[in-house]
Amino acid sequence: MTDRAAPPLIQPNEQAVLYDGTCKLCNGWVNFLLRYDKYRTVRLAAVQSEQGKALLRWAGLSTENISTIVLITHGQVYLRAEAIFRVMAGLPWPWRILTLLRFLPAALSNRCYDLIARNRYRLFGRYDNVHHLTADHPQRFLDR
Numbered sequence: 433m434t435d436r437a438a439p440p441l442i443q444p445n446e447q448a449v450l451y452d453g454t455c456k457l458c459n460g461w462v463n464f465l466l467r468y469d470k471y472r473t474v475r476l477a478a479v480q481s482e483q484g485k486a487l488l489r490w491a492g493l494s495t496e497n498i499s500t501i502v503l504i505t506h507g508q509v510y511l512r513a514e515a516i517f518r519v520m521a522g523l524p525w526p527w528r529i530l531t532l533l534r535f536l537p538a539a540l541s542n543r544c545y546d547l548i549a550r551n552r553y554r555l556f557g558r559y560d561n562v563h564h565l566t567a568d569h570p571q572r573f574l575d576r
Contacts, residue, residue: 436507438507439491439507441477441486441487442475442487444506447506448475448476449501449515450476450478450479450502450503451477451478451501452479452499453479453484453559453562454561455553456558456559456563457548458501458552459559459565460556462476462565465519473519474503474522476573479498481574483574487574491504499549499550503519512549513534513541514534514542516545517541
């Protein structure tokens with residue numbers, strides 16, 4: 433763990449998922465979390481929002497052309513497949529079982545992730561603007 437300051441906008445016991453708000457696949461992932469994250473383990477922000485950009489800057493990531501899911505938890509930053517697996521670990525059964533995929537070699541799981549990420553707009557579509565989803569509780573989205 434690095435000695436950097438705590439992330440802005442989230443409490444030490446919270447975690448945040450940053451996603452592409454124009455990507456239909458990414459919005460589908462967020463809808464999935466809204467439905468199944470019954471313990472409300474993650475807060476959400478589109479990377480295009482000011483809050484999302486502030487967290488990206490804190491994490492040392494570019495605020496332009498971000499093409500990955502970002503998880504910030506306990507002062508750590510996780511990207512790509514690792515971020516997905518860590519979020520899934522906080523979900524109830526049967527979704528938690530998918531965390532077993534984390535035992536695949538990182539090179540393989542990230543290659544699969546990157547292949548989907550590179551083709552996500554072509555395969556799933558894209559919104560013209562950030563798509564605003566309906567929150568399941570008032571504090572779910574950081575950018576509202």
